[in-house]
Amino acid sequence: MVTIEKSERLKILKTYKLYIGGEFPRTESGRYFSLKDADGNQIANVCSGSRKDFRNAMVVARTAFGKWSKRTAYNRSQIVYRIAEMLEARKNQFTDELTIQGVDKVKAEREVHEAIDLLIYYAGWADKYQQLFSSVNPVAASYFNFSLPEPTGVVSIIAPEENSLLGLVAMIAPVITGGNACVILASESKPLCAVTFGEVLNSSDVPGGVVNILTGSRKELLPQFSTHMDVNAVFYGAGIPEELKEIQMNAALNVKRVADSNVMHSGTGKEMQDPYLIMNFQETKTIWHPIGI
Amino acid sequence: MKYQLDKHPIDQVGVEERVARFNSRSIKKQSKVQAIKLAISMLDLTTLEGKDSAGKVRQICAKAVRPWEGMEDVPSVAAVCVYPNHVKTAKRALGDSGVKVASVATAFPSGNSTLKIKLEDTRFAVNEGADEIDMVISRGRFLCGEYDFVFDEIAAVKEACGEAHLKVILETGELDSYQNIRLASDIAMDAGADFIKTSTGKIEPAATLPVTLVMLEAIRDYFYRTGKMIGMKPAGGIRKEKEALQYLVMVKETLGEAWLSPHYFRFGASTLANDLLMQLQKEATGYYQSLDYFSID
Known part of the structure; x- marks a missing residue:
């Protein structure tokens, strides 16, 4: 008689x-890392993203913008x-992913x-920052x-290594709240939440291409993120001075905006609440409207 | 001549697999730069909108002569393609630059009109100074099997062209099958076409690689039969440098290097120009480019 042992369920x-x-x-x-x-x-x-992935992401981001x-x-x-609602519904998944990547x-x-x-x-700020940061100017x-303020265009974002979810969200939120599109390089050592956050975005009515998320080597992709002529601004959150310097020098190529924030990799959520982060990716339009004396 | 649809059966799977092979060719660095420049010199820079104005025509003429100021040794394009009423403006704007003026004619894009009007349309464009005429065939009559009608019409327009070169637009997007495309190519060449052209650009799908391959093979067979070299112009829907290079590979591997010249191969396009220039600049600087720094077409 043949006995069939009950095997353990495959992972x-x-x-x-x-x-x-x-x-x-x-x-x-086709590259990947374990x-x-x-x-x-x-x-x-x-996935170990390449410069061509970045180029493709830039094309769709420009269209989506x-x-x-x-x-x-x-x-x-x-x-x-x-997005917040969707994240709330899947918070256990994110907690688990952070935990297996070594977070307490x-x-x-x-x-x-x-x-x-x-x-x-930031959802609250979306329809307020423009009125608050607009001005009527006295002219003679x-x-x-x-x-x-008007959105600057496509922003490339370098997310921090630590705070792999919070830092990522804290960098995306002010950028898209202000009407920009973005391409993000996720944390290299803790990339899982970033990819799963993409699934959250995909089910939150965010139009495809507004947020694009790549994983891969920061050292390899940093030059691409800062030299691509179609990038209007770079948002750096990884907190390494040498990298920031490299970005600033590359950005001089076509005078991209460069914003960096040190709270992204070590700060708390409270510290990341800042309407001026929205303003970092806005251009000011001034209108001279003729009137009678 | 008696035309029959099944004279040249087309192996659809074969055509598509062959095209897939062309797409796997890798062209890099110096050869890429050379290919891009060749593609620029083969452009028929096109503006065929209802809203075309003299200003718009002058602008694309300026771009045709000197595609980009940012770089030395970028060649002029082959021709500017406009509606007949803009031929004079284009001719004047291009002067003695060597860039040709092509004009669509014969009730473009539908071709639904009488032969008399089509011939007048053609003569008008030629008298205004057009060097090349892009005519459309009567697709409705073709699909009804009235091949002789189509042949006679092309022959009549060819006569009206006089010295001007004639490009015959098959509008492959409306011809439904490779077999039809092959037959229409044969009819057009027999009736005196100097070029055969895929599409008006007003119908989707416009130019595709498989359709172009079928037409190139018709050109090859015609060359073997008569010794006469006919040109090819895919038009519409080619927007990326990468696609353009795939076309060039296909031309070289189907017809040979003799056809790799603006005399025998053209791209009908407008947005393609900026992508070619952007890739050229990318090769020169190493940085991916932005449309912000190129002209708005």
């Missing part, structure tokens, strides 16, 4: 891919709020909560003169 490992233009492609280079936990067990294979920047502020607010359980939970709260915070001529 199903998730495939972590890139997030470009609302889709989840593998890197065109991610291991503290005990040396393999957690996942992660046009429509996204023309959405009403109110609608952008709704969508950023929706209590800290991981706090990080996820802070990330959600941060999105709510017969003009009504006023200035208002």
Whole structure:
């Protein structure tokens, strides 16, 4: 008689891919690196994105920027709020992912909560920053003169190594709240949450291409993120002075904006709440409107 | 001559697999720069909009002569392609630069009009100074099987062209099958076409690689039969440098190097020009480029 032993259920490992233009492609280079936990067990294979992935992401980001920047502020607010809702619904998954990447359980939970709260915070700003940062300017001529902020375009973002979820969200939120599109390089050592966050974005009414997420080597991709002529601004959050210097020198090529923030890799969610981060990626338009004396 | 649809059966799977092979060729560095420059010199810079104005025509003429100020030794394009009423403006703007003026004619883009009007349209464009005429065939009649009608029409337009070169637009997007495309190519060449051209650009799909391959093979067979070299012009839908290079590979491997010249191969395009220039600049500087620094077409 044949006995069939009940075998243990096979492990199903998730495939972590890139997030470009609302889709989840593998890197065109076909390269990947293995991610291991503290005990040396393999957690996942992660795409090692290439410059061509970045170029492709830039093309879709540029296209997406046009429509996204023309959405009403109110609608952008709704969508950023929706991201928070979706994140809330999947917070256990994010907590688990942070934990297997070595973050303490209590800290991981706090990080996820802070990330959600941060999105709510920026959702509130979407239809307010423009009125608050606009001005009517006194001029000595017969003009009504006023200035208002408008989104700069496509922003490339270098996310921090630590705070791999919170820092990522804290850098994306002010950029897209202000009507920009972006391409992000996720944390190299803790990339899992970034890819899963792409799934959250994909189910939150964020149009494809507004946010694009790459994983891979920072050293390799930093020059691409800062030299590409179609990037309007670089947002650096990894906190390494030499890298920042390299970015600033590359950005001089076509005078990109460079913003850096030191709270992203070590700060708390509270410290990341800052409307001036929205303003870092805005251009000021001033209008001279003729009037009678 | 009696035309029959099944005279040259086309192996659809074969055509598509052959095209897939062309797409795997890797052209890098110096050869890429050379290929891009060749592609620029083969451009028929096109503006065929209802909203075309004299200013718009002058602008693309300026771009045709000197595609980009940012770099030395970028060649002029082959021709500017406009509606007949803009030929004079284009001719004047191009002067003695050597860039040709091509004009669409014969009730472009539908071709639904009488032969009399089509011939007048053609003569008008030629009298205004057009060097090349892009005519459309009567697709409706072709699909009804009235091949002789199509042949006679092309022959009549060819006569009206006089010295001007004639490009015959098959509008492959409306011809439904490779077999039809092959037959239409044969009819056009027999009736006196100097070039055969895929599309008007007003119908999707416009130019595709498989369709172009079928037409190139018709050109090859015609050359073997008569010794006469006919030109090819894919038009519409080619927007990226990478696609353009795939076309060049296909021409070289199907017809040979003799056809790799603006005399025998053209791209009908407008947005392609900026992508070619951007890739050229990318090769020169190493940095990916932005449309912010190139002209708005």
